[in-house]
Amino acid sequence: MTANAAPRRAPLSAGRxxxxxxxxxxxAVTVVSLIFALPIVWMFAAAFKTNVQVTDPTVGLVFSPTLENFRNVLRDGEILQAMRNSLIVGCLSTALSALIAVPAAWAVGRFRMHRTGSVVLIARIVPAVSLLVPWYYLFAQAGLVGSYTVLVLSHMFVSVPLILWIMIGFFEGLPVELEEAARTDGLSAFGAFWRIALPLAAPGTATASLLAFVASWNNFMFALLFADEDTQTVPVTLFNFISYASTDWGGLMAAATLMTIPVVLAAVIGQKFLVAGLTAGATKG
Known part of the structure; x- marks a missing residue:
């Protein structure tokens, strides 16, 4: 080795x-979080701005906040009625979907009925917009357009496959020996599901139900076509802030903030079940 040769660097240790x-x-997590949080921060800030400030690019996060947008939105009570409608439709569609999809997911997972599960998956693949015309015709003939019933049924078209496919992986990850032991003690197959599998699947059920409720809460297309003035949901009410001539950006952002709060609260309250359910449903065996 010559005297001028540079010394070799020691390799990094495993700890370093x-x-x-x-x-x-x-x-990486910080950058991605900031990218996703930026629109939410902008929405929240714009809810406290005037329309002039919202459209002024020089006005950032430093401004004099106003509550006028929230007063205007809440004055006629339309947004509160829409939130009530969204809550009714979301809770009913989620509860009925879970009642159907959870036992079905257990049957598909335990008895390896994957062809049946694939058929249900078609509902997630087929574009919902392609079904709107025949649905509207059928529901109009039945006199259901404008009622909660048609909204609940249409939202279940999305919620049932969603809950089913989340719960299939969860049930496949549960030890089958527990149910076999229960069958040995005299329980039927459904009894083993009801007394053993279903309680163990509580985190997964909570996770799937929360995601289904959020999907129903945010659904715009079905409510736009099937709801009337008395049953319209929050996304349709937000759409009414946009007109051909102008857009009430301050009111729109205030209404969007009010729409976001219940979903955020539900996610925060159910965070423990959400993380546990997604983790358990992602692994098998």
Missing amino acids: RRRHLARLRGV
């Missing part, structure tokens, strides 16, 4: 490598 990777993951 892990620390470097942890820092890189932290930076």
Whole structure:
């Protein structure tokens, strides 16, 4: 080795490598979080601005806030009625969907009925917009357009496959020996499901139900076509802030903030079940 040769660097230890990777993951998570949080922060800030301030690019996060947008939105009570309608439709469609999909998911997972599960998956593949015309004709003939019934049924078209496919993986991850032991003690197959599998599947059921409720709460297309003035949901009410001539951006952002609060509260309250359910449903065996 010559005297001018540069000394070789010692390889990084395993501990230092892990620390470097942890820092890189932290930076990546922070960047992604900021990208997703930016529209929400802008929406929340715009709810406290005037329409002139919302459309002025020089006005950032430093401004004099006003509550006028929230007063205007809440004055006629339309947004509160829409939130009530969304809550009714979301709770009913989620409860009925879970009542149907959870036992079906257990049957598909335990008895390996994957062809049946694939048929249900078609409902997630077929574009819902392709069904709107025949649905509207059938529901109009039955006199259901404008009622809660048609909204609940249409939202179940989305919720049932969603809950089913989340719960299939969850039930497949549960030890089958527990149900076999219950069958040995004299329980029927459904009794083993009711007394053993269903209580163990509570985190997954809560996760699937929460996601189905959020999907129903945010659904716009079905409510736009099937609801009337008395049953319209929050997304349709938000759409009414947009007109051909102008858009009430302040009122729209205030209404969007009010629409977001219940979903955020539900996610925060159900965070423990949400994380446990998604983790358990992602693994098998």
